[in-house]
Structures are given as structure tokens and as C-alpha cells.
Amino acid sequence: MxxxxxxxxxxxxxxxxxxxxxxxxxxxxxxxxxxxxxxxxxxxxxxxxxxxxxxxxxxxxxxxxxxxxxxxxxxxxxxxxxxxxxxxxxxxxxxxxxxxxxxxxxxxxxxxxxxxxxxxxxxxxxxxxxxxxxxxxxxxxxxxxxxxxxxxxxxxxxxxxxxxxxxxxxxxxxxxxxxxxxxxxxxxxxxxxxxxxxxxxxxxxxxxxxxxxxxxxxxxxxxxxxxxxxxxxLFRKPKDRLEVEVAVECRRAMEDTNGLVYVNILARNVERVADLIIRTKEAGRQLVMDESTAVLWKETSAKLTVLAGHQALDVDQEVIRLLSTPQWSKGPQPSKEVELPYESITLNEITANKSSYAVYLTYPNTPLIAELETFGSRESASIYVHADGNPLTPSDETLLKWLTEFGVQYRYCATGGxxxxxxxxxxxxxxxxxxxxxxxxxxxxxxxxxxxxxxxxxxxxxxxxxxxxxx
The missing domain is CATH 3.60.15.10 (Ribonuclease Z/Hydroxyacylglutathione hydrolase-like)
Structure with a gap:
């Protein structure tokens, strides 16, 4: 030098x-x-x-x-x-x-x-x-x-x-x-x-x-x-929700209704997904994931040094249920054959006992709401928790139209990066x-x-x- x-x-x-x-x-x-x-x-x-x-x-x-x-x-x-x-x-x-x-x-x-x-x-x-x-x-x-x-x-x-x-x-x-x-x-x-x-x-x-x-x-x-x-x-510092509070807000939604809870989190925020798994277990529910989201979680979580020793790695098999990705979905399809240890679930099983499940609902799979809300009990309103998943805005016209159509309550609890x-x-x-x-x-x-x-x-x-x- x-x-x-x-x-x-x-x-x-x-x-x-x-x-x-x-x-x-x-x-x-x-x-x-x-x-x-x-x-x-x-x-x-x-x-x-x-x-x-x-x-x-x-x-x-x-x-x-x-x-x-x-x-x-x-x-x-x-x-x-x-x-x-x-x-x-x-x-x-x-x-x-x-x-x-x-x-x-x-x-x-x-x-x-x-x-x-x-x-x-x-x-x-x-x-x-x-x-x-x-x-x-x-x-x-x-x-x-x-x-x-x-x-x-x-x-x-x-x-x-x-x-x-x-x-x-x-x-x-x-x-x-x-x-x-x-x-x-x-x-x-x-x-x-x-x-x-x-x-x-x-x-x-x-x-x-x-x-x-x-x-x-x-x-x-x-x-x-x-x-x-x-x-x-410029002149007013925003008050930010702490990262550790996001999964707590998701659990609170699960405790506030006997209906379904939809959770939308960007799956690449793997630490937040780990916290969500723990809070879902605490709320007495199981977390339903599509195949692509489950593959991302499984492939990534075991390799992350930052997740070493996290409770979610020990309980994910009892908390996560696997839902086949709908054929009509424009969302990602797994490109790698990954042996997932999670028990499968059907839409009928979810709608038969809505209080037992939270559905990890990515934006491309939003139309699943039509089936999940039409069938099964509607005595308790479902809740949609939007926590920095796509779309990144709380004013997305398409998403809000789906939620309004089926009477799903909307909770925005983002805390960006x-x-x-x-x-x-x-x-x-x-x-x-x-x-x-x-x-x-x-x-x-x-x-x-x-x-x-x-x-x-x-x-x-x-x-x-x-x-x-x-x-």
C-alpha cells in the first residue's frame, strides 16, 4: 500500500x-x-x-x-x-x-x-x-x-x-x-x-x-x-412502532376474534416471521403458510446465525400448517424440491374451525379471502394484519376492496426499516x-x-x- x-x-x-x-x-x-x-x-x-x-x-x-x-x-x-x-x-x-x-x-x-x-x-x-x-x-x-x-x-x-x-x-x-x-x-x-x-x-x-x-x-x-x-x-420526528411490538400486535389480533386472522409480512424479514411463529403458538393457533413462504422460511431459518437458538426453530413443526398454493395464483412457486416437515391442511379444515388458525396471506393469494370468508362461521369478524408485506402502502385500492367486500377488519401495524x-x-x-x-x-x-x-x-x-x- x-x-x-x-x-x-x-x-x-x-x-x-x-x-x-x-x-x-x-x-x-x-x-x-x-x-x-x-x-x-x-x-x-x-x-x-x-x-x-x-x-x-x-x-x-x-x-x-x-x-x-x-x-x-x-x-x-x-x-x-x-x-x-x-x-x-x-x-x-x-x-x-x-x-x-x-x-x-x-x-x-x-x-x-x-x-x-x-x-x-x-x-x-x-x-x-x-x-x-x-x-x-x-x-x-x-x-x-x-x-x-x-x-x-x-x-x-x-x-x-x-x-x-x-x-x-x-x-x-x-x-x-x-x-x-x-x-x-x-x-x-x-x-x-x-x-x-x-x-x-x-x-x-x-x-x-x-x-x-x-x-x-x-x-x-x-x-x-x-x-x-x-x-x-422535516420538523416532526415520527413515532415508530418498535420491531419487537409487531408480532405482539399480531397475537393481539388473534386474541381479539374467534374468526380468522390474516397476516401479511414480507417473508424475507425472517426474524419477524420467527417472532410471529412464537406469538401464534402463544395465542393457541396454528399458522397456515403457502408452499413458497414455507420453503423460504425452512431454507433460510436453519442457516441464519442471527436465529441460532430461537424458540421458533424448535416449535415450527407444531405451529406451521401447509396449504397448497392455488393454481390461479400469480405468486412465486418453489423452484427447489424441499422436504417440508409441516402437516398439510385444506381450506375446508380451516373454515371448519377458524379460531384455530392464522393465515399467512401474501398479496398474490388475496383472492383466497373469498373462499375462507364465504364458508364456515361468520359470527366473528376476521382481522387482516398488514405488517410491511406487499403492497407496502396502507391505501392499496385492490386490497381494501377485498377486505371491505367480505367485512374483514384491517389493522396496519407496519414498522419499516x-x-x-x-x-x-x-x-x-x-x-x-x-x-x-x-x-x-x-x-x-x-x-x-x-x-x-x-x-x-x-x-x-x-x-x-x-x-x-x-x-
Whole structure:
């Protein structure tokens, strides 16, 4: 590293700058670099207008939904899309390219990992081992294709030497296991990336440790998410439901009715699902899962270091019942033959004794409500608990129409994975970098940096790091 001061450190910003998700940043030092993250925001693709996550990479590149870094992707998927075409799409004469390229995935939400199936064979991609356990689960469940990349597992606190720079990986707290930020130790500069984070989760102390490491190292550039920066949150800190309270709210719903309880949780939040299993048992009910959700739970839960010793692993076989996925469902179908140890159940068995069951109801399977509510007793109203599962809004017209039609009570008890603007400001002022870049936000310019110099880059802007820090 002695010659490192002669190597130019460069940073290029592509995605996630004025959107929630889809962060694409390239850091390079000499001929070695890393792209973080490897997901996509929705933008051009939503609902019926969508492409497969592997073969759709051409459309994603030509709509600036994927970073124009040629060494990332499987050449067989690119076809004749090359650097010249991408430079034209980005309105530039040429695009920075890196010879010795790596990738980084901070966690397994689609806006941070959706490019994984499109990556070239052997590309080194770094992620926390718990994040990879979740990815294996979503692939087995049929939600995503696998990857040809060379996945390299990291631990909290691990430092990896890339030759011209080092990366120190630091686990943070979000609503998915294994979420990891980092500090890049370059020859002249240090960059900290928070990944997605929150203070109202189980492990707020991880953020304090992240801050302490940044303070100790003297960070030049801080890159932080700003999902919740909006006009209505600028002057009033929202009151967040604690993560540990979500499953308790689900149990309360199960105790409040003799009807069915529907629960909608994003299955990738495996820790929350584990808590739900325990609360369901406490309420004297069994939790009915579709095959895809059960596969994701089974494949992931046994591998997660964060769930080691959790009670849910001991009781899931007596709590979970398996419901065959309806033929009409547009939801994912398991792509892997997994031997599930759960006893099967039919719709007739559920409706014959509604007070004994909670139904884990994913959004594509919403029409099951018609059968579950039409048959069996309707003396007690059923309750639908919406806890950060898709759709992510409490005002989804389609969902609310189904619930209204069948007289199902709606309870919204979400607690997302993102920090309040005030918490982001506090983290920034405590770290006290020379410069802060807020992104993963619709309103990054609203960020109150507490006097710390801030910069909001435009898509495609590329800087020598020394130039950006002085800017």
C-alpha cells in the first residue's frame, strides 16, 4: 500500500440518487473497484410492465436501471449491447470501467440485489452470510433466479484487503437479516456507507458501533440512505412502532376474534416471521403458510446465525400448517424440491374451525379471502394484519376492496426499516465527515446535515475522490 498514494481513488454515482432504492455506486482505486449495491428501483417496471430479472438486463441497462459497468454482467445476456450504446444512453462520451471488478450486496431486498441473476460467472460478490442465507431462501421459494457470481461471505467486523484499498464490513440494523454497511480504507481517503438502517429495530447498538468506527477512522465521505426524508417529516420526528411490538400486535389480533386472522409480512424479514411463529403458538393457533413462504422460511431459518437458538426453530413443526398454493395464483412457486416437515391442511379444515388458525396471506393469494370468508362461521369478524408485506402502502385500492367486500377488519401495524430524518442528521453530525451524500431518497435536498457539507450528485457524475471531498 506504500505506492497507494500514487493511485487515483475515483467514485461514480449512477443510481438511487433521487429514488428509494436502486443505489449504484462504483468506487475504484487504480485498476480495482467495487460496485455497491446490485439492486433496482421500480421506475420503468411495475405490475404488468416487467421483465425477468435475468434476461431483462438489456432493458434495464437501456433505461438506466442498471449501472453501465461492462464487467458486471453475463455476456450471453448482453448480446450486442456494448459500451458505446451505454455511453449514448447516459449522454457521455465514455464511461469509467474497472479491470479488477467486485460487487457488494448490502441486503436481500429487491432494490439492493435484483441484479444478482444477471451477473457474469465468477464475479466476486461480497455479502454477509445471513444475507446470503436469505438469498438462498428466496431462490428456493421461486422469487428470484440464482446467480453465477462467486459469492464471498463476510462476517460483521471483517476486513478484506483488495490490494489498493481495504474494506471494513459493519453490520447495521434493518428489517432483513445480515444488512451490512462498510468503511472503505483507501490510500488517501475513507468512505463510509450506512446501507439501509433504522433505530427502532432489535439492534440499535449496531449503529452506535458504526458511528464509533467512523469517528475513530476519521471518515472523509459519508454516504447515507434517506428514505423517510419528506416534507411532512422535516420538523416532526415520527413515532415508530418498535420491531419487537409487531408480532405482539399480531397475537393481539388473534386474541381479539374467534374468526380468522390474516397476516401479511414480507417473508424475507425472517426474524419477524420467527417472532410471529412464537406469538401464534402463544395465542393457541396454528399458522397456515403457502408452499413458497414455507420453503423460504425452512431454507433460510436453519442457516441464519442471527436465529441460532430461537424458540421458533424448535416449535415450527407444531405451529406451521401447509396449504397448497392455488393454481390461479400469480405468486412465486418453489423452484427447489424441499422436504417440508409441516402437516398439510385444506381450506375446508380451516373454515371448519377458524379460531384455530392464522393465515399467512401474501398479496398474490388475496383472492383466497373469498373462499375462507364465504364458508364456515361468520359470527366473528376476521382481522387482516398488514405488517410491511406487499403492497407496502396502507391505501392499496385492490386490497381494501377485498377486505371491505367480505367485512374483514384491517389493522396496519407496519414498522419499516428506515431511520427518521432526525436520526440521520444525528448520525451525520456524530460521525462529522468532511462531506455527506444523502441518497436512496425522493427528497435528498431536504436533508438537514447539521452544518456538515453535503452534496447531491447527478446520475452519472464521476469524481476523483480528492476533488469531490474538496467540492
Amino acid at each position: 506504500n505506492q497507494g498514494h500514487q493511485l487515483e481513488e475515483r467514485i461514480t454515482f449512477y443510481g438511487g440518487l433521487t429514488t428509494i432504492g436502486g443505489v449504484h455506486i462504483v468506487y475504484s482505486c487504480g485498476d480495482t473497484g467495487i460496485v455497491f449495491d446490485l439492486g433496482m428501483a421500480r421506475a420503468f417496471f411495475k405490475g404488468e410492465v416487467s421483465v425477468r430479472s435475468d434476461y431483462g438486463i438489456r432493458s434495464c441497462l437501456l433505461t438506466r436501471m442498471a449501472p453501465p459497468v461492462m464487467g458486471l454482467y453475463d455476456p450471453a445476456l448482453l448480446g450486442d449491447v456494448g459500451e458505446a450504446e451505454l455511453a449514448q444512453v447516459w449522454g457521455q462520451d465514455q464511461l469509467p470501467q474497472v479491470k479488477n471488478l467486485h460487487g457488494f450486496v448490502s441486503h436481500i431486498h429487491q432494490d439492493h440485489m435484483a441484479l444478482l441473476p444477471s451477473l457474469r460467472e465468477g464475479l466476486p460478490v461480497w455479502m454477509h452470510r445471513d444475507a446470503y442465507a436469505v438469498y438462498e431462501g428466496v431462490v428456493a421459494a421461486g422469487e428470484y433466479e440464482g446467480t453465477q457470481a462467486d459469492i464471498r461471505l463476510i462476517e460483521d467486523g471483517q476486513i478484506v484487503d483488495f490490494g489498493t484499498f481495504r474494506m471494513e464490513f459493519i453490520e447495521v440494523d434493518h428489517d432483513s437479516p445480515g444488512v451490512t454497511g462498510f468503511i472503505i480504507h483507501g490510500p488517501e481517503h475513507k468512505i463510509a456507507f450506512t446501507a439501509d438502517w433504522r433505530r427502532h429495530g432489535r439492534n440499535s447498538h449496531r449503529l452506535d458501533r458504526f458511528i464509533e468506527r467512523c469517528q475513530s477512522e476519521g471518515v472523509d465521505l459519508l454516504i447515507t440512505e434517506g428514505t423517510r426524508m419528506r416534507p411532512d417529516t 428506515h431511520a427518521s430524518p432526525q436520526e440521520i442528521s444525528e448520525l451525520t453530525t456524530r460521525i462529522a465527515p468532511k462531506l455527506v451524500v444523502p441518497l436512496h431518497s425522493l427528497h435528498p435536498t431536504m436533508f438537514n446535515s447539521g452544518g456538515i457539507r453535503k452534496y447531491c450528485p447527478a446520475p452519472g457524475e464521476s469524481f476523483a475522490l480528492s476533488e469531490l471531498v474538496r467540492k
